[in-house]
Amino acid sequence: MPPPPKVTSQPDEWKESDVPPPPAFDEKKLLPIEMPPHLSLQYGIDPATITVTRDGVVRYVVVASNKAGGATNAFYEGVRCSSEEVKQYARFNQGAWHNASNPEWKRINVRNSRYAKELAEQALCRGHAPRASVGEMVRQIKDPVREVQ
Incomplete structure (x- = not known):
C-alpha cells in the first residue's frame, strides 16, 4: 500500500509519476460499472488492473x-x-494497445467520459481523495453504495 498522496498548497506543484505500460486485463473477470440504462454501451473494470500511485x-x-x-x-x-x-493513456482494440498520442488531463464530467465519472463516484474516490485501498475500491464496485459527501 503506497503512502497517501502528497497534498500541496499549489496545484501547479503536483507532478504525475511515470506511467507504466498498460497492464494485461481479463474480460472474464470484469466487474460491471453501474451506468444509466439509456446508454448503449456497458462498461466493466478488471479489478486486477487497479493501482493507486504515490501522486494520488x-x-x-x-x-x-x-x-x-x-x-x-x-x-x-x-x-x-x-x-x-x-486521462486516457492508451486504447486497446484489434488485439493490441495503442498509446494516446498526446494524453491530457480533462475534467471528469465531460460527456465522453461519463463512465469515468461514474467509476470515480461509485468506487475510486471518496470526496477529493482516493479510497483507502484497492480492496475498498473493489468492494464499492461490487456493491456501489451512494455516500453523502
Whole structure:
C-alpha cells in the first residue's frame, strides 16, 4: 500500500509519476460499472488492473462493449480524485494497445467520459481523495453504495 498522496498548497506543484505500460486485463473477470440504462454501451473494470500511485492517481483498465454484442474496446486511464480529472493513456482494440498520442488531463464530467465519472463516484474516490485501498475500491464496485459527501 503506497503512502497517501502528497497534498500541496499549489496545484501547479503536483507532478504525475511515470506511467507504466498498460497492464494485461481479463474480460472474464470484469466487474460491471453501474451506468444509466439509456446508454448503449456497458462498461466493466478488471479489478486486477487497479493501482493507486504515490501522486494520488488511480489507474485502471476499463472495457466498453455494445449491449447487443460485437466490438469491444478497452482503455487504460488514470483518475485524479483531488482535481476531478481523467486521462486516457492508451486504447486497446484489434488485439493490441495503442498509446494516446498526446494524453491530457480533462475534467471528469465531460460527456465522453461519463463512465469515468461514474467509476470515480461509485468506487475510486471518496470526496477529493482516493479510497483507502484497492480492496475498498473493489468492494464499492461490487456493491456501489451512494455516500453523502
